[in-house]
Amino acid sequence: MARKNKKSDERYREIRNSKAYRDFFVDETLEAGLVLTGTEVKSIRAGGAQISESFVRIDKGAPVLYHANIPEYSFANFQNHNPYRPRKLLLNRREILKWEQEMKSGNRAIIPIKMYFKKGMVKVQLGLCRGKKEYDKREDLKEAVDRREMDRAMKAALR
Numbered sequence: 001m002a003r004k005n006k007k008s009d010e011r012y013r014e015i016r017n018s019k020a021y022r023d024f025f026v027d028e029t030l031e032a033g034l035v036l037t038g039t040e041v042k043s044i045r046a047g048g049a050q051i052s053e054s055f056v057r058i059d060k061g062a063p064v065l066y067h068a069n070i071p072e073y074s075f076a077n078f079q080n081h082n083p084y085r086p087r088k089l090l091l092n093r094r095e096i097l098k099w100e101q102e103m104k105s106g107n108r109a110i111i112p113i114k115m116y117f118k119k120g121m122v123k124v125q126l127g128l129c130r131g132k133k134e135y136d137k138r139e140d141l142k143e144a145v146d147r148r149e150m151d152r153a154m155k156a157a158l159r
Helices: 006-011 038-045 093-105 134-158
Strands: 024-034 055-059 062-066 087-090 109-118 121-131
Touching: 024 109, 038 109, 055 093, 062 093, 093 109, 093 121
Parallel strands: none
Antiparallel strands: 024 087, 024 121, 055 062, 055 109, 062 087, 109 121
């Protein structure tokens, strides 16, 4: 019997924040663990989580993920979880202090970029971000159009 490819299994369980790179400049990234209940993990495995509106705030020295939507697990009983509850993140103390100083020093925010499984544990990739202005977004769109046109021209030249 052929072995399963673990990379392909994990890829479909990855939840991405589509707004992260569109609305923010991501300066640094960091991987954090997430404190979850059993029904939340099962719901994420089923592919039912959304982090596009979520953000991280540091409360009393501990980072907390807010507005992450992990829907209730359909096969659970009456002890199901609240879909929008704040969830504690697991980071080293040094990392927490460093990012807290960065947030206080300027217009920065901690935004989750993607949520995925790593060795059976749910991890969140966080980004230390600066917000984009409208003209930055327009410039990015122009660059994308230019890149697309260059690729088309290269394909046409190779034929």
